[in-house]
Amino acid sequence: MGKIIFLDIDGTLCNDAGLVPDSAKEAIIHAYERGHRFYLCTGRSKAEISDEVLALPISGIIGAGGGYCEIDGEVIFHHVFDSAELKKMIRFLEGHQIEYYLESNQGLFASAKLRERLIQLSLGDSAEESEEGQKKIAAIQWFLDLLIEDSSLIDYEDVNKLSFINHSVPYEVIHEEYDGDFHMLRSTVPAFGPDSGEIGLKNINKKTAIEMVLEKIQRSKEDCLAFGDGNNDLVMFEAVGVGIAMGNAKDELKAAADEITLTHDEGGIAHILAKLN
Numbered sequence: 001m002g003k004i005i006f007l008d009i010d011g012t013l014c015n016d017a018g019l020v021p022d023s024a025k026e027a028i029i030h031a032y033e034r035g036h037r038f039y040l041c042t043g044r045s046k047a048e049i050s051d052e053v054l055a056l057p058i059s060g061i062i063g064a065g066g067g068y069c070e071i072d073g074e075v076i077f078h079h080v081f082d083s084a085e086l087k088k089m090i091r092f093l094e095g096h097q098i099e100y101y102l103e104s105n106q107g108l109f110a111s112a113k114l115r116e117r118l119i120q121l122s123l124g125d126s127a128e129e130s131e132e133g134q135k136k137i138a139a140i141q142w143f144l145d146l147l148i149e150d151s152s153l154i155d156y157e158d159v160n161k162l163s164f165i166n167h168s169v170p171y172e173v174i175h176e177e178y179d180g181d182f183h184m185l186r187s188t189v190p191a192f193g194p195d196s197g198e199i200g201l202k203n204i205n206k207k208t209a210i211e212m213v214l215e216k217i218q219r220s221k222e223d224c225l226a227f228g229d230g231n232n233d234l235v236m237f238e239a240v241g242v243g244i245a246m247g248n249a250k251d252e253l254k255a256a257a258d259e260i261t262l263t264h265d266e267g268g269i270a271h272i273l274a275k276l277n
Contacts, residue, residue, distance in 0.1 A: 002035030004217070004224045006062070006210060006236060007269075009042040009053060010188060011229035012246050015264045017139055020052055027270035032057040039071075039213065041206050041226065041236055043188065043198065045103035045160060046070075048146060064103060065183070065200050065232065066209035067160040076216060078105070079201050083156035089199065092177060093164055100164040101147065102154060109154045110147040117165055118144065121191050162199045163187070171195040188230040207235035214239075225276075227261075227269060228253060244272055 007013045014020055028038055039060040040049065046063045060071040069076040081089075086102075093100050099114040119128070122140050126133040137144075165187075166174065171194065175184050178199055187196040214221065224240035226233070229249040237243030237256055245257035246268050254260050261272040 001223070002031075002037060004214070004219055005031070005036055005038050006041040006206075006224065006226040006240065007038060008226075008228040008230070008233055008236070009040060009044055009049070011248060012227050012233075012264065013040075013053065013269070014050075018050065018142060020056070021265055021267065021269075023267035023270040024264070025056065027267075027273045028056055031273055041210065043161075043185075043232060045108070046105050047107045048103065048143075050142065060213060062206065062209040062213065064160040065185070065198065066205045066207070067201055068105065069209055069213060071213065071216060077212065079160060079204050080104075080157065081159050081162075081201065083159075086156055086159055086162070089162060089178070093174075096166075096173075097168045098164050098166045098174075100162055102159045103161040103163065104155065104158045105160075106155060106158055107148045107153075108146045109151065109159075110149050112149075114165060115144060115147060115149065121165070121193070160201070164196055164199070165192050166195045166197070167193055169195070171197055174199075185232050188232055205235045206233065207239040210236065210239040227272075229264075242276075 013024060032038065037059040038057065039062060040058055041062040043065045044063055046061060046068060062069050067079045099111045099117045101114055102109040118140060119137060122136045123133050126136055171186060178184055182202055183200040183204060185198045187198060221239060222241040225242045225244060226236045226240040227244045227246065228236055229246040231250050231252050233253055234256055242258045243256060244259045244261055245254045247261060247263035247266060259272055262268040
């Protein structure tokens with residue numbers, strides 16, 4: 001019987017440009033043809049997953065850091081915020097001049113100045129009108145195109161995660177405000193800065209989602225592998241038989257991994273799948 005393989009997206013399946021290396025595509029297709037099955041297990045919400053990723057032979061999606069799951073197109077669960085609590089959270093962030101986006105299956109809903117902030121972060125020291133500046137903006141255009149800036153379109157009953165881009169107050173201020181009531185994580189996107197992060201639902205994470213998937217498809221932990229790169233993947237490794245850290249992974253995740261492979265652009269996924277036959 002084939003293995004069940006869970007794939008983080010950012011920094012794992014996709015490189016820093018948000019693209020899937022050809023080596024990973026070929027290895028996944030080859031393994032699928034040999035009977036193995038792949039599930040995405042990502043902090044991204046479904047609306048944030050690119051067509052390139054969805055074109056792979058994927059049997060299921062765990063999104064929003066464990067808040068959403070579908071198997072073979074069937075939605076298994078979808079955990080969302082209480083709308084009153086969410087609006088209170090938004091008031092807190094706006095009061096501290098923190099940009100954010102609300103994640104739902106209907107799209108990514110951006111705060112008023114988020115697009116401007118993301119462009120500034122991407123440019124760094126480059127002038128926006130320069131050739132280098134235009135290249136940097138082009139690299140994130142796929143994400144900018146996902147952002148919906150009309151707040152009248154938000155369905156506050158359908159939000160499964162909130163991500164904030166913060167350079168106003170220390171991360172610890174936001175962590176102290178919400179940790180315990182919600183699931184707090186520092187952002188896994190380096191460009192967002194160390195004080196940015198994510199706010200998800202309490203007791204919902206990649207581990208809890210994987211356990212529910214395995215119960216649904218009647219497979220055991222020992223049948224599973226997982227690829228990751230960030231510290232938010234530590235709990236994912238707890239839910240599988242073999243945890244595989246990318247060569248570009250955080251040191252803490254490498255220490256917890258059963259295997260360490262090459263980076264995404266060095267063919268890390270293909271390398272370890274071949275090694276494990």
